[in-house]
Amino acid sequence: MSGDFTFEILAQAGAARRGVLSTAHGAIDTPAFMPVGTAGTVKAMLPESVSSTGAQIILGNTYHLMLRPGAERIAALGGLHDFMNWKAPILTDSGGFQVMSLASLRKIDEAGVTFRSHLDGSEHVLTPERSIAIQDMLDADITMAFDECTPFPATAEQALHSMELSMRWAARSRQAFRQRPGYGIFGIVQGGTYPELRQISAAALRANGFDGYAIGGLAVGEGQETMFHILDETVPALPADRPRYLMGVGKPADIIGAVMRGVDMFDCVLPTRSGRTAQAFTRHGTINLRNARHAEDKAPLDVECACPACASYSRAYLHHLCRCGEILASMLLTWHNLRYYGDLMRGLRAAIGSGTLGDFVAQFDDAQARGRAAA
C-alpha cells in the first residue's frame, strides 16, 4: 500500500460501508460516484460546477487522453489536474475497456494490445507497463491495472482464459506502478458471470496486494439480477479494509443494490450522457424533457433539488431548450443529473452512518414506484 493513500471505514450497515478514502489530492467520502471526464472535461460542465454537485473525484480515460492530446503533452503541461483545472482526486481507467470498444484492428497477445486510433487510424500499443506509465504521466491519484474486459456472453473457457490473461497483466501492472505517497493502484476482478472464476481472480489480486479492488466486466448486458448475484459471490472475497469499485455502474437502483452489497465506488456516463439527450433523473424516475407534455409546465424538474436547473427554470423552458438543441440544455440537465447522483450518494452515506439504510432504500423504491404509477 502506498504511503498516505488510506481508507478508513467509519460505519457499516450490513455489508454496506461508509468510509473515507484519502489521496494526494484530497479525501473522498464513500460510497462515492465518480463523474466521467472522458477527454479531460466532464462534458458541458465547468469543474467548479462538478464540485458543486457533491462529486469529490472524477474519472479520466487513458484511451482518449493518450490519443488526444497525448499523455506526454499533459505531463509537460503539469498533469491532468492542472490541465483541466480539477484540483481534487482523479481516477484513470487503464484504457483496456475502450481499446476493445472504440479502436479498430485490435490484436491482443500476451504483451498487450496493438490497435488503430478511432480518430486518425494511427497505430498504437497498450501494454500493462505502457498503461501504467500513461496514468503516471496523467498524475492519476488512482491508477487502474490494465485488463481485458471479458465480453458478455462468454463461455466458461473464454472467461477463464480472459481472466487469467488479465491476472498476469494485473501482476505486471502492480509491478510497473511507481509508489508515491497519496497515490494508489487498484486491481480489477474479472471472470464474467462465473462465481468460481471471480473467486480465483480475487485471490490472484489479493496475492499482489493492491490499494483497492475493482469489479470489472459487469453492466455489460448480463442484467441486474446476475450482476447482484456476482457481487454477492465476489465482494466477500475482497479484503474488507480496502475500497471496492464497481466499474461502469450505473443506474441509481444498481448503485443502491451494490452499496448494500459492500461496494464503495462507482462511475458511469449515464448522468452526463443523459444530460445531453434530454433525459433527467428525478426522485420519481427518469423524465424525457423532449416530451410535449412538458411544453407548458411551469413546475421545476424536481422541487426537492437545489441544482440551478431546478432552482431557476421551468420544465417548459428546459423542454424548449431540448427541442431547439441548445447547448444550455446539455449544461443544465448534466448539472441536474450529476446533482441527482451526488444527492443519492450523500443520502446513502448519511443512511449508513445513522443506521437508516433500510428506510432510505424503502423511500427510494416507493418514490420510483409512485413515479411509474403517475406516468
Next chain:
Amino acid sequence: MSGDFTFEILAQAGAARRGVLSTAHGAIDTPAFMPVGTAGTVKAMLPESVSSTGAQIILGNTYHLMLRPGAERIAALGGLHDFMNWKAPILTDSGGFQVMSLASLRKIDEAGVTFRSHLDGSEHVLTPERSIAIQDMLDADITMAFDECTPFPATAEQALHSMELSMRWAARSRQAFRQRPGYGIFGIVQGGTYPELRQISAAALRANGFDGYAIGGLAVGEGQETMFHILDETVPALPADRPRYLMGVGKPADIIGAVMRGVDMFDCVLPTRSGRTAQAFTRHGTINLRNARHAEDKAPLDVECACPACASYSRAYLHHLCRCGEILASMLLTWHNLRYYGDLMRGLRAAIGSGTLGDFVAQFDDAQARGRAAA
C-alpha cells in the same frame, strides 16, 4: 415617450456620449453592447455568467421565438425574462431582418410579410401590428419597429421604395405600441448607402416621436468606410437626447468608430458565434484556437482578462477542447468573448467619462497593430 423610460447623458467627448438608459427591468450604462439571445438563451451561457461579463441587456429574436416556443406560450409562462431567467432589460428585434434571411417563400406587400417557417414549413404572417403584439407578449423592455432591412447592394430607387415602406410600417408600429412605464419603442432608420434617403428616414421617424432611434441596414457588406460615412451623415439627424442603436454591429473596431460618431447601443452575434467556432477576441487581435501553435502553450488566452477561461486554463487546454469539439470549448470561449466585449464597452465608457477617449482609441489601435505584427 413612455413614462420612466429615460435616457440621461452623463458625459460627452466629441460626438461620443456616456449615458444611462433606464427601463422597467433596470438601467443600462451606455455605450452598451447587447449579447444576442436568439432562442431564449445566449448560447452556451448561463444568464448569471452573461451578467458577469458586464452585459446589462440582451437581445431576443422575435422571429425565432414566435416560431418556437411561440409568443403566446412565453406570455403564459410569465414573459421572456422569467422564461429564460434573465431579470435585466431585454430588447427584441422586430423579426423583419430574420424573416428575410431565414424564412422561405416570402411574400411582401403593404400589409406585411407572409412566409414559411424554416423549421417546419408552416405559414406565418408578420405585420407591424403583429410584430409589436409579439414583442409585447415577450415583455420586451425595448420594442423595435417592424421594418424591411434594405438589401445591399440596392439601387437608389430600390432603397427609396424599401425605406418608404419601412417608414409607413414604423408609423403603424408606433401606433400599435402599448405605452407602459419603463417600456419603449425604437424606430429604425433605413435608406441603404444613400445619405439623402437616410435623412428623409430620420425625419420621418422623428415626426413619430420614438423613444430611441436605431440605424438599420448597415454591416450588410458595404464595408467599414461606407458604414462610417453613413453614420456621419445619419447620426446628426437623430434627436440628441434619445439613445441611438446601430443594429448588428459588430467588430470591436466598428463599435469604437461608431461610438466616436455618437452611437450608444450595439448588438452582434460575433462574440457568441465566434465562441462556438474556436475564435477568441483579445487585445492583440483575434486568435484561432484550433491552430496547432497553441497545442503546447501554457499561457492564458489573454493575461489581462479576468474571465474563467483566462483565469484557470491554458491555451493548450482550450486548443484541446476545440479540437475535440467539446461543449466546454463553446462555454469558455463564449464567456471570454462576451467578457472582451464587456471590457471594451466599460473602457469606452470610462474613457468618455474621463476625457481620455483619444488615448483609449490609440492604445486599442496600437495593441491590435502589435498583435498583427507578432502573428
